[in-house]
Amino acid sequence: MPITQSAKKALRGSMRKKAVNDRKKKALKETFKGIERLVKEKKGAEATKQVAAAYSAIDKAAKSGVIKKNTAARKKSRIARMTNVK
Numbered sequence: 279m280p281i282t283q284s285a286k287k288a289l290r291g292s293m294r295k296k297a298v299n300d301r302k303k304k305a306l307k308e309t310f311k312g313i314e315r316l317v318k319e320k321k322g323a324e325a326t327k328q329v330a331a332a333y334s335a336i337d338k339a340a341k342s343g344v345i346k347k348n349t350a351a352r353k354k355s356r357i358a359r360m361t362n363v364k
Contacts, residue, residue: 302339309335310353317360325361332357 280286309332316325333354340350 299342299344302335302342302344305335306339306345306353310357313357313361322361329357329361 280289309328313325313328313332316322316328336345336350336353339345340347345353
């Protein structure tokens with residue numbers, strides 16, 4: 279546990295940042311799993327419609343440093359391959 283006042287303040291800030299990062303990571307995972315589920319259920323048209331939302335979530339996570347740039351590119355590539363988006 280932090281003892282000094284500045285350490286307590288830093289802890290509060292890092293907890294807020296962690297909450298934001300966790301929300302972005304959860305959004306990323308949910309969109310990816312949603313597309314995976316639609317593809318497995320043979321609903322390709324619906325999956326293709328959700329690709330834009332998934333790309334947006336991936337780009338936002340990469341922009342803020344939740345995931346790395348190459349990880350974002352890999353995830354986008356896998357989604358495109360999964361849904362056959364050209």
